[in-house]
Amino acid sequence: MITLNRETLTRRVSRFKVIIAFIFSFAIIFDMKLDLKYFREKLEAERVKIENELKTVGRVNPSNPNDWQAVPTDAEADSADRIEVAESIENFEENTAILKELEIQLNDVKMALKKIEDGTYGLCEGDGKPIPMKRLEANPAAKTCLEHAKSVKFEIN
Numbered sequence: 001m002i003t004l005n006r007e008t009l010t011r012r013v014s015r016f017k018v019i020i021a022f023i024f025s026f027a028i029i030f031d032m033k034l035d036l037k038y039f040r041e042k043l044e045a046e047r048v049k050i051e052n053e054l055k056t057v058g059r060v061n062p063s064n065p066n067d068w069q070a071v072p073t074d075a076e077a078d079s080a081d082r083i084e085v086a087e088s089i090e091n092f093e094e095n096t097a098i099l100k101e102l103e104i105q106l107n108d109v110k111m112a113l114k115k116i117e118d119g120t121y122g123l124c125e126g127d128g129k130p131i132p133m134k135r136l137e138a139n140p141a142a143k144t145c146l147e148h149a150k151s152v153k154f155e156i157n
């Protein structure tokens with residue numbers, strides 16, 4: 001017969017509860033640390049991706065390593081063909097536009113990485129509250145929650 005003494009049973013249950021509480025609190029702390037590591041890796045991968053894209057349309061400014069300059073993709077300088085020259089100019093303008101967009105993205109990613117170091121990552125710049133995980137998952141470099149993203153956009157436009 002497996003009849004446990006009532007006192008022993010109560011003691012065992014309470015010990016069990018303490019163990020569960022410990023596991024839960026460790027899980028929470030561990031989870032938070034894991035998330036930062038996870039987002040840092042995501043952001044680092046994003047940075048490499050953007051920098052590789054930047055290399056296809058531009059090059060780093062020799063006098064400022066944080067600045068990118070557009071270059072025409074088709075760099076056949078010896079071609080005297082007028083159409084090709086025109087295409088090259090058009091191409092250069094296109095690259096300039098792409099480069100500007102990529103530079104903004106790169107700066108956002110760098111800012112987010114800096115925030116991880118500073119311990120402010122994942123907080124909305126509008127109200128300082130945590131940005132929903134879903135949004136960070138979709139855009140690890142997000143600066144605000146959705147609500148404040150709208151107001152920031154309106155301010156810019």
Ligand SMILES: [Zn+2]
Pocket residue numbers: 124125126127128129144145146147148
């Ligand atoms: Zn917000």
